[in-house]
Structures are given as C-alpha cells and as structure tokens.
Amino acid sequence: MFNRVIIGDCRETLRALPEATFQCCVTSPPYWLLRDYGHSSQIGIEPTPDAYVEALVGVFSLVRRVLKDDGTLWLNVGDSYAASCGGGQGKNSKFLDREASRLGVREQKQSKVTGGLKPKDLCGIPWRLALALQADGWWLRSDVIWHKPNPMPESVTDRPTKAHEYVFMLAKSERYFYDADAIKEPGVDTGQPDAVVDANRDRRRDGTVPGKGEAHSEGTKSGGNLSAAYAGANWAVRGRNARSVWTIPTQPYNGAHFATMPPRLAERCILAGSRVGTAVLDPFIGSGTVGVVAEGLGRRWLGCELNAEYETLIRKRTAQAGIPWPEEAP
Numbered sequence: 001m002f003n004r005v006i007i008g009d010c011r012e013t014l015r016a017l018p019e020a021t022f023q024c025c026v027t028s029p030p031y032w033l034l035r036d037y038g039h040s041s042q043i044g045i046e047p048t049p050d051a052y053v054e055a056l057v058g059v060f061s062l063v064r065r066v067l068k069d070d071g072t073l074w075l076n077v078g079d080s081y082a083a084s085c086g087g088g089q090g091k092n093s094k095f096l097d098r099e100a101s102r103l104g105v106r107e108q109k110q111s112k113v114t115g116g117l118k119p120k121d122l123c124g125i126p127w128r129l130a131l132a133l134q135a136d137g138w139w140l141r142s143d144v145i146w147h148k149p150n151p152m153p154e155s156v157t158d159r160p161t162k163a164h165e166y167v168f169m170l171a172k173s174e175r176y177f178y179d180a181d182a183i184k185e186p187g188v189d190t191g192q193p194d195a196v197v198d199a200n201r202d203r204r205r206d207g208t209v210p211g212k213g214e215a216h217s218e219g220t221k222s223g224g225n226l227s228a229a230y231a232g233a234n235w236a237v238r239g240r241n242a243r244s245v246w247t248i249p250t251q252p253y254n255g256a257h258f259a260t261m262p263p264r265l266a267e268r269c270i271l272a273g274s275r276v277g278t279a280v281l282d283p284f285i286g287s288g289t290v291g292v293v294a295e296g297l298g299r300r301w302l303g304c305e306l307n308a309e310y311e312t313l314i315r316k317r318t319a320q321a322g323i324p325w326p327e328e329a330p
Contacts, residue, residue: 002279002300003291005311009041010283010304014062021066022281022302023177024273026294028076028261029056029284032125033112039306043284048115049123053132060133063283070177073138073170074269076146076261077126079162082117126166139171146265147247167246167269182271184239242272260286266293274299287313 006013030037030044032052037044043059046052063073113119134140144167151163251262266289274280276298282290285303287310294301305311 002302003295005285005288005291005303005305005315007305007308007311009306010059011062013304014059014066014283017066017302019065020068021279022071023068023275023278023299024072024074024270025060025063025067025281025283026074026266026269026273026290027282027284028286029059031078031080032123034078034080037307042306049117049125049128050115052125053129056129057132057136059283060138061136063281064138064172066281067172068177068278069173070175071172072141072176072178072273073133073168073172074273075129075133075168075170076165076265077129077168078165079125080112080123082112082114082119082121082123126168130166130168130170133168133170139174139176140168141171141176142169142244143167144169145245147245148250149247150249152250167265169273177273177275179272179275180241183242183268185242187239242268261289263289263293266290267297270294270297270299286310 030042032044032046032049034044036042043055044052046055060073060075067073112123117123130140130143146165146167148163148165151161154161246265246268248262248264248268251260251264270280270290270293274294277300279300279302280290280294281302283304285291285305288303291301291303
C-alpha cells in the first residue's frame with residue numbers, strides 16, 4: 001500500500017483508504033486561479049474564493065478520516081491578488097518550462113475580480129481556508145510563516161514584494177503527536193545563525209554524519225534522487241523551541257511540475273508530525289517531494305495525483321536501492 005502514487009481525483013481515491021492509517025499529512029494544494037493543469041476535475045479553477053475553499057474543506061475532511069487520532073495536517077498554501085486575468089504575480093513571473101507546457105500546464109487566465117473582490121485586492125486565501133478548516137472541526141494550532149529569501153521578482157511599485165507563504169499546522173484531535181525536539185533551532189549561544197535551519201543535522205564539515213559513513217547532499221541538484229540526501233540522518237536534540245518563521249529558499253526543479261515544495265520545508269513538517277516507521281500522506285503529491293523526503297527519513301508515504309503523466313516522474317524521484325523499513329513506532 002505504501003511508497004507509491006495513486007492516480008486519480010483525491011476526492012475519490014481517499015475514500016478507498018483505510019481509516020486511521022497516516023500519522024500526518026503534508027501537502028500543498030493547487031493555488032486558486034494560478035495554474036491550469038488541463039484536467040476537468042482539477043482543484044484551483046473554482047469561480048470564487050468561497051468555492052475553492054469549500055472544495056478543499058471537502059478534501060481535508062477525507063484526509064481527517066484516514067489520519068490517526070493523534071495525527072496532524074501541515075498545509076502550505078499561497079495567496080494572490082485580484083486581477084482581470086492571470087496569476088496576479090507581477091510582470092516578471094517565471095512562465096512554465098517546456099516540459100510543463102508539453103503536459104498541458106499553463107498560466108490561468110480566468111478573472112479573479114469576483115466574489116466581492118476588488119481589482120488589486122489581496123485575496124486572503126490562506127486564512128479563508130484555515131478558518132474554514134477550523135470551523136469544520138480541525139484544531140488550528142499554528143500559522144508558520146515560510147519566509148523566502150529568494151522570492152519571485154515582481155514589477156510592482158505600490159506594495160511590497162511578496163516574500164512569504166503560510167504553512168498551517170492543524171490537528172485531528174485536541175491531543176496529538178508533535179516532536180518538538182526534531183525541529184529545535186540552534187540556541188542563541190551556539191554561534192550558529194538562526195536563518196536557514198536544517199533540522200539540527202549533526203554534520204561534519206565534509207558533509208558526513210558521524211557513524212553513518214555516507215555524505216548527505218545539501219539541497220540536491222534539480223531532478224536528482226532526493227532520498228539519498230536524507231537517508232541515515234542523525235538528529236541531535238539541542239537548541240531552542242522552533243519559532244513560527246521558517247527561512248527556507250525556494251528550490252527549482254527541472255521536471256514537469258511547475259511548482260514544487262522545497263525539500264527542507266517538507267522535512268521540517270514530516271519530522272515534527274511523524275515518528276520513524278509511520279506513514280505520511282500527500283493528497284496533492286505533484287512531483288513527489290513529500291514522498292522523497294518521507295522515504296529518506298524512514299517514513300512510509302502515499303501520494304494522490306490527478307495527472308497520470310506525473311507518475312513516471314514521481315517513480316523516478318522516489319526510486320530506491322533497498323532502504324530497510326523500520327517497524328512502526330507504537
């Protein structure tokens with residue numbers, strides 16, 4: 001069942017999964033009216049923000065069913081500005097690469113001036129969604145600011161350039177699993193910077209982990225097998241409690257999927273939300289980053305993907321050479 005992708009609409013495929021299977025869900029759904037992935041069942045092309053939020057609340061209701069009672073949801077979602085057409089990200093937005101275009105992914109041209117929005121309004125999609133999930137029964141526990149030190153350029157002169165997104169931490173129950181030690185940050189007296197924190201990985205200067213022998217690649221090259229970068233990680237319990245601002249650069253991927261979650265972002269969520277040997281779910285797995293990182297950290301994973309043409313890409317990125325799987329933690 002695990003370490004694979006299920007092709008199909010997650011609103012259907014999630015119904016076939018057994019209850020209370022996954023320790024956490026880490027995902028980034030398609031953003032509202034940003035990209036058209038060329039599929040009639042896709043989420044993200046709803047005519048209004050309310051319709052988009054309603055669709056995602058339905059998805060995460062199904063996710064809640066398959067989470068363990070102490071499970072958590074880590075939800076990355078971006079915002080946009082109301083505009084007559086396109087993504088509202090400024091004239092300097094990077095367009096799709098050739099491979100994405102070949103697969104039918106294109107810039108969304110539907111108007112965002114709808115549902116009470118005025119031209120140039122910030123749509124407020126992340127908080128609309130977070131509050132709707134809270135009203136649907138989720139415990140909204142934290143809003144994490146994902147600070148991007150390398151944001152996409154915008155040719156705007158009447159507002160600041162957007163350099164952050166949200167990651168919401170939500171829980172299925174009042175009491176839930178959360179590993180604070182796994183994502184502790186360097187303390188102020190360690191002499192280490194508080195900027196980009198790599199989950200306190202205990203490395204030598206040459207990149208190797210004591211007792212493990214193999215070097216970890218720091219932010220692997222685009223299109224490479226990311227799992228090798230995380231296998232055998234040695235986590236040190238030290239430092240201070242993680243703060244709610246995470247500085248993590250975006251990372252390009254020269255594959256078919258236009259937007260990919262940075263491995264470091266997925267890593268922090270998986271470490272905090274799951275135990276070794278438990279299972280991680282991504283209902284919008286896209287290019288497979290969550291699966292790659294989860295597998296390298298000794299977790300099982302399962303992904304749902306609407307576009308069947310991405311399956312080959314995901315299989316290539318998550319291909320392994322016999323990593324042994326530990327038994328699920330109690």
